Amino acid sequence: MSPNTCWLCKIFRAEENGISSKVSLEEVLQWSQSFENLVTSKYGPMIYKTYLKTENSNENIEFWLACKAYKITSQRKSISMARKLFTSYIQPQAPNEINIDSPARKAIIRNIQEPTQSCFDEAQRIIYRHMERDSYPRFLESQFDQTLKHSLQTNGQNSMVN
Numbered sequence: 001m002s003p004n005t006c007w008l009c010k011i012f013r014a015e016e017n018g019i020s021s022k023v024s025l026e027e028v029l030q031w032s033q034s035f036e037n038l039v040t041s042k043y044g045p046m047i048y049k050t051y052l053k054t055e056n057s058n059e060n061i062e063f064w065l066a067c068k069a070y071k072i073t074s075q076r077k078s079i080s081m082a083r084k085l086f087t088s089y090i091q092p093q094a095p096n097e098i099n100i101d102s103p104a105r106k107a108i109i110r111n112i113q114e115p116t117q118s119c120f121d122e123a124q125r126i127i128y129r130h131m132e133r134d135s136y137p138r139f140l141e142s143q144f145d146q147t148l149k150h151s152l153q154t155n156g157q158n159s160m161v162n
Contacts, residue, residue, distance in 0.1 A: 023047070025152040032140055035132040039064070048136075051144045057135060059096035060127050063089045067124040071117050082115035090123065100126045 023043045031038040038044040045065060052058040066085055073081050089098045090108050104122045111119045139145055 023148075023152070025149070028145075028149055028152060031145075035128075035136045038136065038139075039128075039131075047148070048139060051139050051142065052135060054144065055135060055138070059089065059098055060131050060135070062096065063098050064124055064127050064131070067120045070120060078117070079115060082112060082119065085120060086112050090120075098123065098127055099130065 027041050027043060030041065031044055038048055039061075045061060049058050049061045052061055063085070066089070070078065070081050070085060086094075086108065088094055088096050090100075090105060090112075091097075100123045104126055108119060108123060
């Protein structure tokens with residue numbers, strides 16, 4: 001398999017990606033209908049993240065998912081999780097720094113000492129829009145998505161097993 005298609009191996013190895021059973025053709029086809037369908041489906045975020053790695057922009061989906069988790073974190077764990085989000089994605093020169101505007105970044109910097117459940121909301125919205133408008137259309141046109149659909153369809157199955 002060529003280096004450009006090695007992602008396919010990663011998708012189908014359940015142990016490597018945490019996919020415990022199957023990705024259905026129906027689920028994959030629904031991703032084409034809207035970005036929301038992709039990021040709220042069972043396997044969509046994981047497969048989209050694998051695609052984003054090929055674009056060197058997987059920090060976007062990681063941040064977006066981390067924000068979702070942060071909102072449902074207990075009060076006891078929320079302060080440490082907020083600081084981890086800040087040091088990983090928000091602070092200048094963060095290891096996985098995301099592309100957000102200066103006002104959103106400054107607001108988080110001001111509020112990080114006493115973070116609320118909504119302190120990352122604006123940054124999360126910005127990143128969602130970036131993905132929806134930028135990388136999602138490329139994902140739908142990519143060999144990555146086309147090969148996944150083709151594999152599911154040519155197997156004559158409604159789903160693919162690892």
